[in-house]
């Protein structure tokens with residue numbers, strides 16, 4: 103299969119991170135040969151929490167760039183290395199290597215002033231890193247801001263998650279409109295309805311039909327699932343959910359379309 107970048111977006115709290123990890127779990131189970139990179143692109147990152155891991159700020163890309171900004175401001179960069187090389191080396195260093203996947207946490211970059219320079223090389227470096235993987239999963243921040251910044255420009259497939267709420271639908275619609283306006287060219291835009299009961303499914307089905315011409319497809323639905331909340335609350339990794347978990351089974355049955 104060709105290398106792929108798949109990004110999960112949607113309104114706050116709809117299940118982007120949970121379903122990103124479901125996808126990771128699915129890939130680990132079904133594609134053991136894949137090299138997988140997970141990028142937690144949400145400044146209020148919580149992928150690590152959902153995976154039951156603790157990652158100190160200094161090991162996030164935000165932590166690294168904050169330190170670099172600091173050194174730039176104090177003119178205390180080590181000699182003989184360009185900023186670009188330094189940033190790249192540090193980011194490669196910050197990759198968290200798990201048994202079946204690597205994890206990169208963006209975190210929040212702190213410090214005053216415009217460091218557009220750092221941000222632009224950051225994007226190039228991330229593109230570069232993901233070339234080393236068969237598949238890159240991006241868990242994006244809630245809302246629309248990152249689309250305006252074209253952070254998703256080089257993503258192949260966009261997955262929009264919505265729950266059965268007006269605001270969830272609204273954000274989904276705006277994402278589709280914005281990606282059109284900004285000519286972000288996704289190969290596919292998929293919609294997943296999370297926490298839907300059978301009665302509410304037709305609402306989303308009707309909504310997505312409006313976007314058929316824009317290559318938006320409804321991937322399917324994930325039910326409300328108590329075990330997910332329990333794992334979340336206790337802090338057990340979502341990767342450890344039993345294979346016969348109802349929501350995960352549903353997810354497995356719909357997600358294979360993405361990999362075709």
Ligand SMILES: Nc1ncnc2c1ncn2[C@@H]1O[C@H](COP(=O)(O)OP(=O)(O)OP(=O)(O)O)[C@@H](O)[C@H]1O
Nearest residue numbers: 114115116117118119120244325326327330331334
């Ligand atoms: N199908 C589900 N059944 C039960 N609980 C769920 C389900 N999907 C998600 N949740 C719970 O909803 C909460 C929000 O999920 P999650 O963190 O994945 O959303 P998010 O979109 O990534 O949020 P944020 O915008 O804050 O990043 C979590 O507590 C999660 O356990």
Ligand SMILES: [Mg+2]
Nearest residue numbers: 118119144148
């Ligand atoms: Mg999240």
